[in-house]
Amino acid sequence: MKTQVAIIGAGPAGLMLGHLLDLCGIDSVIIENRSKEYVIDRVRAGVLEQHVVDLMVRTGIGERLMREGLRHEGVYLAFGGTRRYINFVEHTGKAIWVYGQNEVVRDLIAAREATGRPLHFEAETVVVEGVDSPHPSIRYFHEGETHTLHADFVAGCDGFHGISRPMFPADLLRGFDRVYPFAWLGILAHAAPSSEELVYSLHERGFALFSMRTPQITRLYLQCATDDDIENWPDDRIWSELQMRLSTSDGWKPNEGEIFQKSITPMRSFVAEPMQYKRLFLAGDAAHIVPPTGAKGLNLAVADVRVLAHSLQRYYAGEGEAALAGYSQTCLNRIWKAQRFSWWMTQMLHKQGEGVDFELRRQMAELDYVTSSKAAMTSLAENYVGLDLDVSLPRKV
Ligand code: RFL
Ligand code: PHB
Numbered sequence: 001m002k003t004q005v006a007i008i009g010a011g012p013a014g015l016m017l018g019h020l021l022d023l024c025g026i027d028s029v030i031i032e033n034r035s036k037e038y039v040i041d042r043v044r045a046g047v048l049e050q051h052v053v054d055l056m057v058r059t060g061i062g063e064r065l066m067r068e069g070l071r072h073e074g075v076y077l078a079f080g081g082t083r084r085y086i087n088f089v090e091h092t093g094k095a096i097w098v099y100g101q102n103e104v105v106r107d108l109i110a111a112r113e114a115t116g117r118p119l120h121f122e123a124e125t126v127v128v129e130g131v132d133s134p135h136p137s138i139r140y141f142h143e144g145e146t147h148t149l150h151a152d153f154v155a156g157c158d159g160f161h162g163i164s165r166p167m168f169p170a171d172l173l174r175g176f177d178r179v180y181p182f183a184w185l186g187i188l189a190h191a192a193p194s195s196e197e198l199v200y201s202l203h204e205r206g207f208a209l210f211s212m213r214t215p216q217i218t219r220l221y222l223q224c225a226t227d228d229d230i231e232n233w234p235d236d237r238i239w240s241e242l243q244m245r246l247s248t249s250d251g252w253k254p255n256e257g258e259i260f261q262k263s264i265t266p267m268r269s270f271v272a273e274p275m276q277y278k279r280l281f282l283a284g285d286a287a288h289i290v291p292p293t294g295a296k297g298l299n300l301a302v303a304d305v306r307v308l309a310h311s312l313q314r315y316y317a318g319e320g321e322a323a324l325a326g327y328s329q330t331c332l333n334r335i336w337k338a339q340r341f342s343w344w345m346t347q348m349l350h351k352q353g354e355g356v357d358f359e360l361r362r363q364m365a366e367l368d369y370v371t372s373s374k375a376a377m378t379s380l381a382e383n384y385v386g387l388d389l390d391v392s393l394p395r396k397v
Contacts, residue, residue, distance in 0.1 A: 003029045003118075005312065006138050006151035008125045008164055010039055012101060013284030013301040014157030015108035015119075020309035022115050023059055026316060029117075029149055031140050033124040036109065043188065043261055045101040046211055046219060047198075047295035049386030050094040052302045056104075061111045069099035070212065075384065077349075077371050078201035079364050081249045084371035085197070091374075091381040098198075100213050101298055123147075128154055128167050131280035152279070155308065157301075159285045160270070168277045177270040178343070180291060182206070182350055184221045184265045185233060191218040191257030200293070201246050202363055206351040207293075208245035210254050218254060220246075221292075223350055226266055235259050267291040267346070269339055274328040275304070281327060283308055288335050293349060294342035299386055304331050306391045334387060341383040 005021055007014045010032035018028050032039060048056075053069070056062035073095050074087040089095055112119045123142035130136040137150045156164020165173070193212035201208045206223035213219055220242055224233075239256050247253040270289040275282045284301030307330050314323035348366050352359045370376045 001029070001147060002150045003027050004151065004316070005029075005153045005155055006136070006149050007031070007155045007157055008128075008138065009156070009158035009162060009284075009286070010034075010105075010109070010119060010121070011157060011159055011284065011301070012104055012108070012298050013286070013305050014155065015105060015112060016302050017155055017157060017283065017305040017309060018117065018119070019059065019061065019108055019111055020305060021312065022112075022117060024309060024313040024316075026309075026312060027117065028155075029151075030112070030119045031123045031125050031138070031142075031149075032119070032121050034121065036121045039121070040102055040106050040109065042105075043100075043102065043186070043263070045292070045295065045298040046098050046213060047299075048097040048099055048104070049299040050096065051386050051389050052299055053097050055302065055306065056107070061107045064103065064107055065097065065099050068103070068214070069097045070214075072096050072098055072197055074381075075197055076195065076199040077367055078199050078246065078248055079203075079367040083199060083248045083250065083252060084367075086371060086377045086381055088381040088385050091378040092385050094385040096295075096385055098212060104298070125158070125163060128156075128164065128280065131167065132278045134279070136279045153312065154280045155305075156280060156282045156286045157284050157305070160289050162286050164280065164282055164286050165272055167280060168272075172274070172277060174273050175270060176273070177268060177289075180267040180269075180346065180350070181226060181353065182223050183226045183228065183267060184209075184292065185224045185228070185230070185238070186219065186221045186261075186263055186265060187238060187259050188213065188261040189218050189220065189257040189259045190216060191255040192216060193218050194255045195252065199246060199252075200345075200349055202349045202351070202360075202367060203245040204351070204360060205241065205245055207349050208242055209293075210246055218257065220254060224264060228264055230262060230264055233262065238262070265292070269343055271332070271335060271339060273332060275331055276324065276328045281308055283331075287331075288339070290339060290342035291346045292342075293345040294338065294384070296338045296342050300335060300338050303334060303389050306389065307331050310391045334389065337383070337387055 199210040209221040283304040
């Protein structure tokens with residue numbers, strides 16, 4: 001079997017890359033080790049930057065997003081029992097959208113299936129070979145058989161635990177990371193969101209976040225210990241902790257309802273440099289992880305594959321290898337800024353440990369400043385809605 005680009009992983013990065021390449025007339029095969037249901041049902045991100053929304057709309061996959069997505073013009077930061085609003089549109093002219101990663105993935109799979117181009121689920125990539133030659137290949141198991149796929153390029157869109165990053169020569173790849181001493185317990189509940197905007201809260205008991213998925217479903221997060229067990233968190237304890245950490249003196253509090261999903265996620269910052277080794281490219285979580293406080297992971301994954309699709313389009317248009325040389329650095333410049341922002345939001349909003357009264361007072365002062373200085377509000381807003389990405393949009397033809 002032959003294709004132009006072999007894509008490992010059908011998360012947002014791999015699926016969006018396949019979609020953009022299709023619009024450029026470039027052939028690809030997407031190989032995913034999990035089932036279609038698993039990939040769609042995995043509960044993850046919820047916030048889309050304006051550039052992702054624009055991309056989806058202009059490339060013909062934004063119809064449901066426009067109908068069901070929730071446009072948000074700002075966020076609340078809560079501390080000391082009060083909520084303060086930062087208006088993104090006023091400070092940047094841009095907004096963000098709440099639309100579950102599940103829905104983005106569902107739309108991308110539907111678009112892929114409509115093209116008839118290959119997307120293999122439950123197909124595990126085991127070996128990537130020849131990436132240092134013009135003829136790489138990947139070997140994978142699918143429906144009980146081993147297949148070999150020859151390609152011009154391999155795109156490693158296989159997440160943080162994938163096999164692509166370890167294929168880089170050890171003396172080429174450098175990893176930069178930070179692990180945080182806390183985790184997030186996240187829930188989905190059948191409860192109408194009681195605020196139109198997200199609420200990020202710093203409380204002396206720890207961080208909490210109020211978000212949503214639909215007009216009937218609330219998404220909530222609580223800071224917890226890294227070694228915490230979900231069994232320690234019966235529903236009553238979750239609600240009582242959320243009410244304590246989120247309720248504000250203006251009478252606002254989250255609505256309660258039946259909890260139908262809960263899980264604990266560790267938090268880390270990680271960047272791999274470079275993101276290209278000859279014919280092998282990394283994109284999305286395969287190359288970098290951000291703590292979720294800045295809502296950047298999915299958005300960065302989409303930004304990477306926009307740069308990659310654009311580079312490959314130029315390559316096939318006749319520019320040759322030169323078109324690919326800037327991929328890593330173009331992505332990394334923006335990734336490090338998103339890393340900085342995600343780290344900054346995380347340190348400002350989480351309780352750093354026990355007996356940290358100085359830190360808490362300092363964080364409260366920072367929140368007071370960030371929600372009262374026009375310059376600071378503008379800085380938070382322009383990072384939250386997403387820094388500029390200078391790549392032209394392919395259009396659905
Ligand atoms: P994914 O989504 O992990 O997809 C990688 C895919 O590769 C497959 N795979 C393989 N396939 C074949 N062969 C192999 N050997 C393979 N090894 C792995 C996997 O099964 C999988 O399907 O990575 P991708 O595409 O780079 O997408 C990244 C995003 O999923 C991630 O950054 C976000 O979910 C992060 N994130 C958030 N991002 C945002 O932009 N906004 C948010 O509001 C936001 N909130 C979050 C988040 C992540 C969270 N968790 C659970 C980590 C909230 C949470 C709680
Ligand atoms: C979410 O709705 O899942 C969400 C929102 C904002 C974040 C992280 C996750 O910073």
